[in-house]
Amino acid sequence: MYRPMMGALACALAACATPTGVTTGMQPAVPSLSHTVVLTKLDSPWDMAFLPDGTMFFTEKCQGLSVRHTNGTVVKLLGMKDAKGYASIANDLFCEGQAGMAGVAVDPNFASNRFVYVYSSSSLTPPGTNRVIRLRVNDALTAVSDRTDIVTDIPYKPRASNHPFGGPGAHNGGRIRFSPGDGYLYVTTGDTHNGQVPQSPTLLGGKVLRIDRDGKAAPGNGAPAGFDPRIYTYGHRNPQGITFRPGTHQPFTAENGPWHSDEVTALVPGGNAGWDPRPNMAGRGPCPDDYCGYSPNQMGPMDPKQRAAFMPMTDTRTYPNAMRPAWNNDGLSQGMFGATFVSGAQWKAWNGRMLVGFGGIGIHGTPVGNRIDVLDIAPNGLSATRTTVNLPMPAARFRSLVQGPDGNLYVATDEGTISRLTPN
Template sequence: MAVRIRGGLGLLMAAALLLLAACGAGSGSPAGALRTVTLNSGLQRPWGMVFLPDGRLLVTQKAGTMVILSRDGKTVETTLTGLPAVASAGQGGLLDVALDPDFATTPWVYWTYSEPGRGAETGLAGTAVARGLLENGALRDIRVIYRQQPKVAGAGHFGSRLVFRPDKTLFVTLGERQKFTPAQDLATSLGKVIRINRDGSVPTGNPAIPGARPEIWSYGHRNPQGAALRPGTDELWISEHGPQGGDEINRIVPGGNYGWPRVSYGCNYGDPVGAACRLGGGRHAPDYVEPVSYWVPVSIAPCGMIFYTGGGFPQWRGQIFVGALAGKALWRVQLAGGREVGRERLLANLGERIRDVSQGPDGWIYLLTDSGKLIQVRD
């Protein structure tokens, strides 16, 4: 198990003892003990997934369609078409998907996508959030409820993940579209986490950040492509891509500034990788929010993220699982309070770019890969 612990000697010893005690209780498991089952290998560049109440799986595909898979994941039962057009070049396309908290009575489905510009915005694009009612195997009453501002040129860093809070408001993570400085510009929604209502309006209780758009919850983000609520709380945690190194896991605090592009543990592209080239010196505090975890010197490109709560791996409850694209693995991150005390690289033997991670109703972990696979992870 690969473990990295930061802090002074006392903290290091305490964390090490905690980790040893936890491992003795069964919190660790060699990667070889995990069993993977490829349920489907015919998906077309899948990006996001969510389990329906009946156990079937709703999956987005980058080119612009959603599919509903059978309960065993092996068969495409329905292909949902008629969605808004996507800008599918580069990192763009149909992205994340989530179900309304009241889906059982009002079956709204929400999704993010890279929306192409029209008219004066032709050639530009931005992340958008849409929703539609899923009824009789089709989506109807489709409407865009939020558009990232402004649309810009380029095909990278759209984000984006959707997470509902217990109060039924919606978090959306938005990339800075490879434009760097707008992540610090509070008049834009590039490089931000926003919080909106289910109809796209702005809820009460968002942080009062001077000069900021009212939907902004936090800022200074690069390309957050993983997000989850910590169990038992309304805390949003995200994973986001760094440049060369500096990928982060962050606990999001209302109004927090996470430093990009002024500071990063990573290095600009083209610079030799090493501590000397870290943007702004690397360390975020006290001016910016320090990441809970980061990867150096090589980026793993984190994508998809859960806090595990199931019964399949009881020794791992409360821990973070995050997929890796460039790193081609599944990472397990162990926490003590708000600190990382250990982490482990799993399933590197698969050689797969892991795009999304989800926990199934059966307690197992499910992965989507860029090669088009749905993989179940079990003991």
């Protein structure tokens, strides 16, 4: 907000403009951001999680789990197969395509139980699955032990698949977050390019799971009769962001769309997100490998004139009670990944709003998006207005956005950096 009284008085007498040129009157100003590089030369950093003192755990998709101490020292804790320099190695953990070590979360009771969780692909169950793994960190934050795989049956797309779109490990999901409201762990999973998965009551792909620290179903998930009780919502394509609105703690996903309609959606217990890429649904005919997720333009560049004919991300014709998205990226798919609500007076006009990061690869292998947007989501979660952040750093493929305990925004990019964005 405006600090000098004369500035506030002047704004009361004349229209005031934010740095983006939007007239605000007496409204809080839009913050400007400064940029500090925290870590460089990383190998595809995927996610971050903090202790209250600022200690940061982070994952690298094809390397493993590390921790950055408050003095800046980095210790490599758990490495994947063929990784070097880690305190311990798990040879069953592997990286392939979009799969690898993805999300990381710190237990809300870390001070007493020392638990950290990661989402990673594993070969323990052939041909591979995604697992949620619980680890105990020692007091010095230099090693992990007591590995417990609390979820072992999240689907993974194997190399043997003949699917014409994307390689092994595609549509892998992988964000994990503890809700500050109920204290349970939420896990996002992808549809693995398998048409049967998103609406399946038993397969855990294309879902958001809600579990306790032992991997058991949390009470009140609301899944329909016959569904795996760990399922909180289903009918997802590839949600790679999950975050919780300050105050209400309602979960929202940020989800990749099929050449169109990245979506942000407010979740409700037992809700169906409306993605169903099976053939013979809603009048569809056969599709390559029985996956209609890119129908009707199955191959080649997207014709903008055809966009309205594409299979919808949220199919309300087939599922009239599906959860409606708050925002659909103006009908575009640009690789929406991490998402977080920011809070605190330092965020001025953005206090309580959602930030989403983009950085997809276009159909010709070209970068698209490469930006951060701010969403002002309506209280009912059914609509939103968007503005784009004026970045103080080069555009990048944003993989994760996390508000740290210092109130600043930390961003991980596929360019191998983790940076701090400070509002001013």
